Amino acid sequence: MVDIYISPTGKDTNPGTRQEPFATLERAQLAAQQATNDVTIHLRAGTYPLSQTLTVNAPTKHHITYQAYEHDKTSEKVIISGGHVIVEWQQNHDIWETNIGERDARQLYVDGERVERASIQSLPENTHVTKTGYTVPTAEMPQWQTPSSVELVYRGVYPWTEARCGVSSVRHDTDSTVITMTQPAFTWAHELYNSAWDGNTSSGPGLPTRIENDASFLTPGSFAIDRSTPGQHILRYAPRADEDPSTTHVVLPALETLIRLTNVRNMSFKGLTFADATWLLPNRDQAFLHYHGSGYYNGTGEINKVVVVEDQAWVTVP
Incomplete structure (x- = not known):
């Protein structure tokens, strides 16, 4: 049995041990595929943001398990996120605004709660x-x-x-x-x-x-995304009375698919939360x-x- 550890505070240049964990799922997956025995990938508590879909399409003869650290005991809280954290806002009267580039979404999470699309x-x-x-x-x-x-x-x-x-x-x-x-x-x-x-x-x-x-539909606790300028989408959020742009945690889902497995056997996931995926299919001309x-x-x-x-x-x- 091979044990691999990853942590939000780790580094991908580390050896992936309990004392020196990797930082990303991608690095842990690479190490697991190179192993010759069954592998358990232990994820320490925290959020693991994905910048792109984690794709696994190489079959392995051994079993690979992704699990929250000490899953068989207390189990730490682990979140695999396809979201983008909004850290900079401009205030336009009562509305918060930010340029999100090419990103788009039908969902927005504010302090862990999904808010309404305006x-x-x-x-x-x-x-x-x-x-x-x-x-x-x-x-x-x-x-x-x-x-x-x-x-x-x-x-x-x-x-x-x-x-x-x-x-x-x-x-x-x-x-x-x-x-x-x-x-x-x-x-x-x-x-x-x-x-x-x-x-x-x-x-x-x-x-x-x-x-x-x-934006004309906005009411407190709702959002809208202006897509009129390609590559320069503007996210607008109407905050509720107790929300402050410097302390409110806002996550914009960015990926439609978090993990894609193709021709894969002998892989399991235990004690993990998958979060912050979006859905963009209606954006097409086919709606x-x-x-x-x-x-x-x-x-x-x-x-x-x-x-x-x-x-x-x-x-x-x-």
Whole structure:
């Protein structure tokens, strides 16, 4: 049995012993793959930030175990994080701001608590749905600060779904405001979301149930990310009354996948917490057209129709 130790206070130039531990999972994994016997990698207490997905694709004949230090006893608290800690803020009136470069996320954690993505309810009831988006009476249309960063959420197009589609642009005319949605996603949504149920029929996604991610939506304890300038994304957070930028711990999830194992056997993880992953799939031009479960439509192949489901309904499915 080979024992390897890592610690947030260690160094990757160390030998990886209890007294002189490594610092990173990557260094420990390299040492484990070079071993000829079963390996236990002991992680001391603390947070291990990942700058990129930890990828393991080389099969080993021996067993590798990642575990919190003294897992079989008291077990130290170990967190594997895909997040980026925000350390510098600029205050703009009541809002905290920081440039996060190319990073993006749908989640933000403040002092260990997930906070809300800034949002408002749906568009006005007299909004007209078009093939490319929506037309809203200008007098009833709120001013969004960065329309191309806004995302529309459609919960319950089918009772079990929550689709997401981004806004491409907003044009204000004298009488009406034209919202153009991301393509090809919105066209696909019209194809996908057609249903008949209990005497009611629907065509297309309809009006959104929630509108997210604009600075104009901010309320205390919520955030928005301005993506209007590529590579210069701006995170904005509306703090709560007791929060101070110099002491509040803020983590922006940065990785979608923390660990990827391919063709791997004989590997286990014990007593570890995996945290701070994000989800960016809806950012694509294809958006996220949820069907049910983990299924979503990505525009490939034919649109198939299930004509009768238990003599109750038919739905269009990918």
